[in-house]
Amino acid sequence: MSLVSAEFLIFILISAGGYYLIPKRGQWIWLLAFSYLYYLSSGVGVVFFLLSGTLTTYVAGCSLEMLERSVGDTEIEKGTKKRKKKRVLILTLVFNFGILGILKYAGFFVENINLIFHTGFSFQTVLLPLGISFYTFQSMGYLLDVYWGKCKAEKNVFRFALFVSFFPQLLQGPIGRYDRLAEQLYRTHSFSMERIGFGAQRILWGYFKKLVLADRAGVVVNQVFQNYTDYMGITVMVAVLCYSIQLYADFSGGIDVVLGTAELFGITLDENFKRPFFAVSITDFWHRWHITLGTWMKDYVFYPLSLSKGMSRFGKWSKKRFGKKTGRVLPICAANIVVFIVVGIWHGAAWKYIVYGLYNGVLIALASLFAPVFRKGFEWTHIDPKSFGWKIVRIIRTFFLVNISWYFDMALSLSAAVTMIKNTVLGFRISALYDGTLLQLGLDRLDYIQLLIGVAVLFAVGILQEKGIRIRERISSYPLLIRWGIWMILLFSLPFFGYITAGKGGFIYAQF
Known part of the structure; x- marks a missing residue:
């Protein structure tokens, strides 16, 4: 169902x-x-x-x-x-x-x-x-x-x-x-109209993400990834960006429906997302993306592995071989790589998922290993790592690295992922953005406009949440006419702007 x-x-x-x-x-x-x-x-x-x-x-x-x-x-x-x-x-x-x-x-x-x-x-x-x-x-x-x-x-x-x-x-x-x-x-649990309203609103927000964003972006994703040898350059990049939209809106939208449904019964489930595309590092991304899987892996795989006798022996060997500082970090790096290989295997039975996990684990391990080098780099260049400008740079860098990982997550196979990465670099021509190439991927201009507007709404909500604003509570404080107007606009956006026919395909993460 x-x-x-x-x-x-x-x-x-x-x-x-x-x-x-x-x-x-x-x-x-x-x-x-x-x-x-x-x-x-x-x-x-x-x-x-x-x-x-x-x-x-x-x-x-x-x-x-x-x-x-x-x-x-x-x-x-x-x-x-x-x-x-x-x-x-x-x-x-x-x-x-x-x-x-x-x-x-x-x-x-x-x-x-x-x-x-x-x-x-x-x-x-x-x-x-x-x-x-x-x-x-x-x-x-x-x-x-x-x-x-x-x-x-x-x-x-x-x-x-x-x-x-x-x-x-x-x-x-x-x-x-x-x-x-x-x-x-x-x-x-006693009946609460406020709680029922909040639950229904959360479900509605999840449907907006799924039907207006995920299923529409999925049309481009399916066309390019299923026929990956036919597309090059910017077309592949657009498909990967659409996959970012599809996967986040599909998975987080589904979780919104789940959390909203549980709220109808007075039950608060753990949050699973925390604006992951505002992450400033891959480590931060995984603290914000599929949070309950990350904390499960941390508590039941990472910590037992880090505290195991084998890892303790590896730590002692590392200290003798590479010095105390590096020796302390290497066991943590090794544990992180193992954890993310397990995360990759959890996603599916294919080499592409193993490489997907290994890619994330290695990036996190390298970030820990080279942290002292980065600190010295800030001192030499006089860059303030806490400045807003550098935060924006880190967000863009992390978004870029995350999108590389999507090649392995969504491609038909590991060889298909490698081919798509190669095709992204080769045949790169900026004219593909405006010469009608993108209109041959299953969406028309109106669809792209609706997709961009939906992303803008999602981005605006994310900014407000990053500032600590509790949106449902804020809206509930508005006068009745404004309050109901906002939710009616969201409700009626589903049949008017939702890609309803694609919604019958279910949710991506249900297959895991």
């Missing part, structure tokens, strides 16, 4: 309406029922994967807590308890990530085995169950938190099932944390 469909709007109308009409003590049960109903809409068979992940994680969490409370204070008993807990953790992680790995990466693995060893193995590609990456990461994060003692295990299996399956975030996140989300899901 696409978030951009009449069926979804009817679904949330019924689910939110009933949520406030039934006895409050049954609200979380109502949410659980509708969450599984939503999941069943994608097929009955896929519920097996959701249930298996939920039940194994629930049992493992309870087992970890039971082992932690087991009696025995001697060193031998503590050691035995620690080994048993680690065994439970590893088995559950392997089972759940194993299912995800087989479904998502087995075909890629078999394909490369055949390529290297000239074998003829075959693997039947299967359609990924709805949201499996998101709910697997969310439930495994919960399990690790229980293992580390950061939160208590949930004793009620049905409540835990709601935490894993809460329907707004199933499709594309955000990846929730048990300590921030569970209490909101289980407590009772």
Whole structure:
């Protein structure tokens, strides 16, 4: 059930309406029922994967807590308890990530085995169950938190099932944390017209991004990236810029719909975006883009890896070999590269995604490694790194580097990405901007004008938010006529300016 469909709007109308009409003590049960109903809409068979992940994680969490409370204070008993807990953790992680790995990466693995060893193995590609990456990461994060003692295990299996399956975030996140989300899901909520209004406004803003911007920009993206050998120079650059618009408006727009839907039930999910194209570095970009994935990787991959014995030995070796300063930075650089390779693999089973992750990881590692050189450069050139002018330079530089990464993210393959980069440099002619070339990519002049106006609106909203202005709250303080006028303009912009026919294709990140 696409978030951009009449069926979804009817679904949330019924689910939110009933949520406030039934006895409050049954609200979380109502949410659980509708969450599984939503999941069943994608097929009955896929519920097996959701249930298996939920039940194994629930049992493992309870087992970890039971082992932690087991009696025995001697060193031998503590050691035995620690080994048993680690065994439970590893088995559950392997089972759940194993299912995800087989479904998502087995075909890629078999394909490369055949390529290297000239074998003829075959693997039947299967359609990924709805949201499996998101709910697997969310439930495994919960399990690790229980293992580390950061939160208590949930004793009620049905409540835990709601935490894993809460329907707004199933499709594309955000990846929730048990300590921030569970209490909101289980407590009772009273009807609030203000909260309903804010939720509806957030959903409307998400639809504006998706229908007016993402789906329109996607026409150019699909035309050029699907026929990449036919286009050169500025045409490819325009397609990559359109992909920046499409991906951000599609993903953040979808998250707006998700957060707005959750708000209808009185539940505040974690923000997943913070104006990423105002970032001043690649590191800053990833602090603003897909925030919940970044913090998940930081807490559950980067920190354990950085504090591991192997990384400690590498740090000692680096200090002896390169000196104390460089030796301290190198392990962090190595951990960052590993983390972003994992991020790349998370995005999909293809070499282009691995290179995409490696590209980001290497840039972040180099920025850390050469930070002392940059500081000396500022001293020699007398540039104030905190000045507004230099901030603009850094934003433009970061935007340029991010757009290079999109070649690998969107191209049909790694070789296609390399070809497109080469074609961008070759055959570069500025006349393509005004000689009608761009009008052969599926959009007419009016479409481009609407796209630019939409981007300008998005940019203006971003500037206001960067200044700390809470736009919905500010608008709610205006007189009724002005307030409703703003939202009516936004609402009626959808059928008039939205690329409605393309909206049926769903959201890009749903495939991950």
